[in-house]
Amino acid sequence: MKRVVIVLGIVVAVLLGAFALIWFVPAVQDRIVQSAMTRQIAKNARAPYLSDDALHILLCGTGSPMPDMTRANACAAVIAGGRVVVIDAGPGAWSRLAAANIPGAKIDTVLLTHLHSDHIGDLGEVATQSWLGGRKVPLDVYGPPAPEPSERTTDAEGEAFGVVGTEDVVKGFAEAYNSDAEFRIAQGHELVPAEGARMIGHDVARPGPEEAVTVYDKDGLKISAFLANHDPVEPAYGYRIEYGGRAAVVSGDTARVENMVRFSKGADVLVHEALDRDMVEMLAKALDASGNSRAGTMARQVIAYHTSPVDAAAIAKEAGVPLLVFTHEVPPLRNGLMRRMFMRGVADAHGPGKTILGKDGLLISLPKGSKDIQTKQLF
Ligand SMILES: [Zn+2]
Numbered sequence: 001m002k003r004v005v006i007v008l009g010i011v012v013a014v015l016l017g018a019f020a021l022i023w024f025v026p027a028v029q030d031r032i033v034q035s036a037m038t039r040q041i042a043k044n045a046r047a048p049y050l051s052d053d054a055l056h057i058l059l060c061g062t063g064s065p066m067p068d069m070t071r072a073n074a075c076a077a078v079i080a081g082g083r084v085v086v087i088d089a090g091p092g093a094w095s096r097l098a099a100a101n102i103p104g105a106k107i108d109t110v111l112l113t114h115l116h117s118d119h120i121g122d123l124g125e126v127a128t129q130s131w132l133g134g135r136k137v138p139l140d141v142y143g144p145p146a147p148e149p150s151e152r153t154t155d156a157e158g159e160a161f162g163v164v165g166t167e168d169v170v171k172g173f174a175e176a177y178n179s180d181a182e183f184r185i186a187q188g189h190e191l192v193p194a195e196g197a198r199m200i201g202h203d204v205a206r207p208g209p210e211e212a213v214t215v216y217d218k219d220g221l222k223i224s225a226f227l228a229n230h231d232p233v234e235p236a237y238g239y240r241i242e243y244g245g246r247a248a249v250v251s252g253d254t255a256r257v258e259n260m261v262r263f264s265k266g267a268d269v270l271v272h273e274a275l276d277r278d279m280v281e282m283l284a285k286a287l288d289a290s291g292n293s294r295a296g297t298m299a300r301q302v303i304a305y306h307t308s309p310v311d312a313a314a315i316a317k318e319a320g321v322p323l324l325v326f327t328h329e330v331p332p333l334r335n336g337l338m339r340r341m342f343m344r345g346v347a348d349a350h351g352p353g354k355t356i357l358g359k360d361g362l363l364i365s366l367p368k369g370s371k372d373i374q375t376k377q378l379f
């Protein structure tokens, strides 16, 4: 008994001594933190998804404009053959790309599904941080053209809205970040080539109603745009991604649309937006009851131009897509009960396929030459 007490005493003394060393001795603290940083950064640089031959889709934003501290707004990154193509750059997108250790130098292109703020708000950050991260050439940004003149509105002074497409939106971002570029170049001239500070927008001409147009085709990675239905946002695109015999589709914002079935056929994964109508109606009622019926009406207005989880599952079933991943989840799912309600009827509607609720940091991997689908939460 006495021996046990002595041994325990020694153990406690050693632990207290180690704690005192860590907590009170700066040199020990410095060594611990330096070694942890070195190990972590070396591990990040070896991330297999940055160099293997699989097609990967990283969810870098699965939220909507409704506040959710756990989600950035719309963003999905395609990682294949050492390249990264970012689909939508909603507010918070860059922080998620950085958290997933995506090197700025590898970001090649940004594709926009449409020009709503929750899909473009972080474009300036994605451009600037990827340049500071080593991108040496201008950032190409592709997306929809301006709406047709017949669809434009004007304010009281006759000033027209909806007159700019992706090309002009990107010019606006470049202008807004012009001084930032100057400051960065002045600070680290030889490390940040001025050419990389530029961003160039390209309008992708509206495809025919049942047509897909190629917007990206480099070293076996092919991405094409097709029409979604986000009326009155005209046009809005979905993207089909192909690499190494594997395929994925990112829906963008859309109501249920036949094109999603058409262009998801043969795909391994469909990343589809989803809005739970019943829960948005509950939210609207709660807003009405609080005296804010203006916000309640606005909440109801978004229902028509999004897809319900069950409808997205029916699309995946009809197209024969084995994995459906929800993104742009509305309303924010604050707890397990809301997540369960969001998934009501989904398994039945998708039949033999699997459906998961996407979260920021989810990496979906489709290895070349196999049918395998892997998912991993990176953070
Ligand atoms: Zn939208």
Ligand SMILES: [Zn+2]
Pocket (backbone or CB within 6 Å): 064, 074, 116, 118, 119, 253, 328
């Ligand atoms: Zn949106």
